[in-house]
Amino acid sequence: MMSNSMFKNTVLFLFTLFVCSVNAQTGFKSDSMLVSKENPAIIVGAEQFDLFSKLLDGKKVGILTNQTGVVHKPGSDIYVSTVDFLLDKGVNLISIYAPEHGFRGTADAGELIKDGKDTKTGLPIISLYGSNKKPTGKQLENVDVMLFDLQDVGARFYTYISSLHYLMESCAELNIPLIVLDRPNPNINIVDGPTLEMKNKSFVGMHPIPAMHGMTIGEYAQMINGEKWLLNQVKTNLTVIPVKNYNRTLLYSLPVPPSPNLPNDQAINLYASLCFFEGTNVSSGRGTNLQFQIYGSPFLKNMPYQFTPMPNFGSKDPMNKGKLCYGENLSNEKKLDKLELKWLLKAYQNTDQKDKFFTNFFIKLAGTDSLRKQIESGLSENEIRKSWEADLQSFLKARKSYLLY
Numbered sequence: 001m002m003s004n005s006m007f008k009n010t011v012l013f014l015f016t017l018f019v020c021s022v023n024a025q026t027g028f029k030s031d032s033m034l035v036s037k038e039n040p041a042i043i044v045g046a047e048q049f050d051l052f053s054k055l056l057d058g059k060k061v062g063i064l065t066n067q068t069g070v071v072h073k074p075g076s077d078i079y080v081s082t083v084d085f086l087l088d089k090g091v092n093l094i095s096i097y098a099p100e101h102g103f104r105g106t107a108d109a110g111e112l113i114k115d116g117k118d119t120k121t122g123l124p125i126i127s128l129y130g131s132n133k134k135p136t137g138k139q140l141e142n143v144d145v146m147l148f149d150l151q152d153v154g155a156r157f158y159t160y161i162s163s164l165h166y167l168m169e170s171c172a173e174l175n176i177p178l179i180v181l182d183r184p185n186p187n188i189n190i191v192d193g194p195t196l197e198m199k200n201k202s203f204v205g206m207h208p209i210p211a212m213h214g215m216t217i218g219e220y221a222q223m224i225n226g227e228k229w230l231l232n233q234v235k236t237n238l239t240v241i242p243v244k245n246y247n248r249t250l251l252y253s254l255p256v257p258p259s260p261n262l263p264n265d266q267a268i269n270l271y272a273s274l275c276f277f278e279g280t281n282v283s284s285g286r287g288t289n290l291q292f293q294i295y296g297s298p299f300l301k302n303m304p305y306q307f308t309p310m311p312n313f314g315s316k317d318p319m320n321k322g323k324l325c326y327g328e329n330l331s332n333e334k335k336l337d338k339l340e341l342k343w344l345l346k347a348y349q350n351t352d353q354k355d356k357f358f359t360n361f362f363i364k365l366a367g368t369d370s371l372r373k374q375i376e377s378g379l380s381e382n383e384i385r386k387s388w389e390a391d392l393q394s395f396l397k398a399r400k401s402y403l404l405y
Helices: 004-020 022-026 082-088 160-174 217-226 265-279 342-350 361-366 370-376 381-386 389-402
Strands: 061-065 070-072 079-081 093-098 124-127 145-149 178-181 192-195 210-212 238-241 294-297 305-307 325-329
Touching (some): 061 160, 070 082, 079 082
Parallel strands (some): 093 124
Antiparallel strands (some): 192 210
16 A cells, blocks of 8 residues: 555656646647747746845745746756745745645645645745635734745636735735736736626635736736725735736747646636536536546537546546546637637537536636526527626726736
């Protein structure tokens, strides 16, 4: 029998191999592949140490980050963690704070994370996805300045922006300056979907924004501050270190997976459209090697593609585990430039269990009960989209003053 510690080490080793081979096997490309005379290298906020080093001088520093917090090793295409990069620069890092999926990004969606210690640096790792999601005064008591370095994917229900909200709130209440090290949004050209109604606020949707917001995480932090979305309308002492050589027309391929079930560019592009299935009895591909690139259920038997979800890395107990599912394979689908509803509508129209199609979680993901009612009443995609237009225009107008690119 394999011991628990051996199992954990094996999983971590396999994940390390997974990340290191991601360029070759999953379709991720280094941003350096986009470089040309007309398009110089994209330089993320964390790599521009000269822009924020003075803010850290003589300070005890905390950082909220995970496996997506990486920078180019100077003079090479090799990536190193932002934590290691800062320590090599002599920054007095005293603690690491971890969001959903943990510091190493290996935990399942929704899996509670425990505090721990980073085996490489010896720094304490404080979980913000366990007993509490908002950092407490005790957890921040020795911190003079906080850093935030997470890779977002541009969807309201991707919880890294919820962790950002709570960190900003705590920093504002405790008078701790916060520096957000900005990163590109791989779906930055898409602003689409229903807008969240605040009565449906949850950790998978905290603000009155559309399902896809089209902002970088630095821009989003500025909007949280400017729109006074924090508790009691407190305001964070916020500094955003912008991405250099970046604009809203550039494609950006992430150097590492942002979470276990977004293994490649295709999954990241399809994520927001297929994530609605997480609030239904339809699998979005968890428990396969095509996460968020396929969908299906046992109740869609007239659909062409077949798969059987089974426990795997990033999904210990996938929906419809061990059951033959029927659906569609979207792994070769053309890149989306909008939130796509046609697959959700098709699945509902083809299911033989309409009364069990939706779960209570669907309203949290949609941010409104309207979408479910519209689908159940047989509205077309165009009719549903028209109902979003006024809110989308209001959002686009409100966000203008917070854009950096």
